[in-house]
Amino acid sequence: MRRVPQAGVAYDNVEIETDRGTTACRYYEAEAARVGLVVVGGTGGGFDTPAQGLYPRLAQDLRNDRISTIQVRYRHPADLLESTVDTILGMRYLESQGVQALGLIGHSLGGAVVIQAAASDPAVRVVVAIATQTAGMEPVADLAGRAALLLLHGDADAVVSFHSSEEVYRRAHEPKRLVIYEGAGHTLDEAAESLAVEVKAWLLKHLPGMLV
Template sequence: MSAIRYLLILPLAAVVAYITLVGVVYFSQRALLYPGAGATAAPEPTSWGETVHVKTPDGEMLQGLYSQGDSDKPCVLLFFGNGDRAGNYGFLAQALATRRIGLLAISYRGYPGSTGSPSERGLLTDGLAAFDWLSARAGSRIVVLGRSLGTGVAVNTAGNRPAMGVILVSPYLSVLLVAQARYPFLPVKALLKDPFRSDLKIAKVRQPKLFLHGRLDDSIPLSSGQALYEIAAEPKRMVIYDGAGHNDIWNDSMIGEVIRFVEALQGNRP
């Protein structure tokens, strides 16, 4: 092959390779965004609390784990991260139970024990359905807690339901901006199906808010969480953990912050 012909073919090959990459990313994006989901997800074993089921308005059935607290105490509604499991939060349920505070952790559609397939619209529907289910049992004493991807579900839920307060662990301005920073060589805005624009929804969240973030987080940069905090309305508070990253942020200190925040909400309630 002559050098001239090689130079002509090389750019074409690069273009074809790039288009192929874009196609692969587009069609596999939900598998990347929701790694904890699976088409044949088996029910999750009950590692704490009671197994419950929540029916969504669009016909899906969600599995959750529920630890009931005292009737005069708040209950925490947990939305976990994209690769997480409800069963992983026994440590939080136990800590809350020592203060007689309940916990409901819901498994999103497509995740273990729940029907359907995940999408932003689906997860936001799941969040509202879980709140309504819990409200029928715990009344208006609900504190919404979101972690990582689940912070987008928490922000939407609190903006559309009368939660007492909101706790956001490793939050983001949007999945869109996080993806753009991670994949600057791709036309992310044109490709992304589920942008989770918390930046456009946080203004509706008027309840007290607690932001918790690790300074060493390399999955959702602290700068993204701080930016969301800056545009959020008062009352709000942010705690930054200097030695923590994304997956090692839970410790006794942070659990203590969560409990103090929840109990302060109860104390301020008329």
């Protein structure tokens, strides 16, 4: 693992080398953090984010709550398995920095990615899936009693129908919550402000040691 401080931005670059290639990340460190958040995008690749820059905004805001965030860039953004591997590497990096409890957020394909990754690690206490697909969501039932699931979708999503989130919600166990935003598309830019409030409240409610 290689961490490179960046001038003039809120994050450090982190590169994680494996025999599968290099996973690039942006790390927003909070002082004395014991709780961490991993955020991932969809098939667009890069450091994409839904809801008008939700990920960097949330990462900087959560520093005040002593939560460190790592944003992971997939090596192969259309590959569910490889993207899950990248996400788990981000989780391992946070754990190497002293983080003991994790939250995961994923958009589109990333919804399935974070469900898959959460199933592999009991340290995950919160999962947020935004405009998620149903393919790859089979492990959601395994989160029962361990990780709180928040599903967010727009009813005007022309890429992935909001019925996908409804189906995942049906399969999941408590604690869980489903929010459908009227008039919002796949990136949910139309609901960015209310979505950010919803996500932060869910994280602070269900991550250990946090207070709403």
